[in-house]
Amino acid sequence: MERDADVIVVGAGFTGLAAAQTLVDRGLSVVVLEARAEVGGRVRSFETSDGTRRDAGGQFICDDMPEVMALVREARLEIVESRWKGTAKTVSATPSRRASHRDNPLYARMEAADPADPALAGLSIADWLDEQDATEEAKREFLSMVHGLWCLPADIIPFWYLVDSDRRNTAEVSELQYFLKDSAASLADAMAARLRPHVFPSTPVASIHRDEHHVVVETAKWQLTARHVLVAVPPVRARDIIQHPPLPEPLARALGCWRSGAVIKILLRYSERFWSPSVSSGVSWEGVSGLYAFDVSQDAEHAAFVVFVGGPLALDWRVRGAAFIERTVRERMGALLGTEAPEPVEFILHDWTDDRWSAGGYSDVIVDFAAHDAETLLRQGVGRVAFASSELSPAFPTYIEGAIVAGRLAAERIADALAIEDKESGGRLKQAN
Structure with missing residues (x-):
């Protein structure tokens, strides 16, 4: 049977692009189908009014991430070292009072936990926190971390999943160590450039038909045949693709146990960097769970802060509307930077919650307390259909x-x-001959 490619890759985020290049390097023919008009997945860029390309989505890398760092060097992209050195601060109602969350004992207890421990079965993160002997301040800070990074309410996330996911992040330095001057999307562009003309944007996949010998992938424009297909999109979006025949029940359950995070990313651009280095390593606010700010200035003249709103706070604020979000963030940043601080030159908001093709951010999260085997089942796939995404990675999931x-x-x-x-x-x- 004539085929269009050996392998069809669904999705041109970093998972799909990396997979496609590996397949090409192994001598296989590849077609990459991307729903968006641009590559990069949860990485996206935009230009500020001064012509600077900035990140709207995934952004940060560090020296302990060897694969992405090697690609950056290969593409000869310029790296900006963030002002991460030091400790992230928690700001109370009195901005002079700050505390390091390195002093929080709950992190050590989480790291010491075993995700396979039967005692953790059925426990949400909120349940586990309730059981801990710790100060209310420590619990609030830990909860804010969960809401800010996993971007869902702590009472719906299994504690074992938090432990399992966190232990795969093995960085010894801050994950916020670097960002790319021309945005992370520039790396996705460089990877896609090597694969052209095999990458087809604006081509969402509607269905996949599989049999013993081949797969047929249907889009609004084409029907393509291959020996194998790799679905390289987040689990929540992967389950939107109709499968013929239906997926086996365990695999369908593995796809169905995820929920996308809720996160809003905001860039505040300033005419110059005027603030103290003491706030550049990251700031969260006491009593506000899931709100975080970080200095992303490229240099003294290209000054900016990025503010992340995650989890229940993002869900609450987005209902209140963009005007409320802008007013609230401006007030908090103004109080942080001082009454004499100038207003930002630009305020640019990107709400990733319920994104059409990514479903949310920073990632999808398992919310089924019994789904210990979900990732294994998805990595195994079925027949000639495989699944891959950052969520399924053995190293640095969600990055x-x-x-x-x-x-x-x-x-x-x-x-x-x-x-x-x-x-x-x-x-x-040979035997037949």
């Missing part, structure tokens, strides 16, 4: 690094399977 690792691992498994298939079919052909 760009994790997306690259997940894509490459999935691609290697597919390439190995097709190599075995080719060897076996070649052997059968």
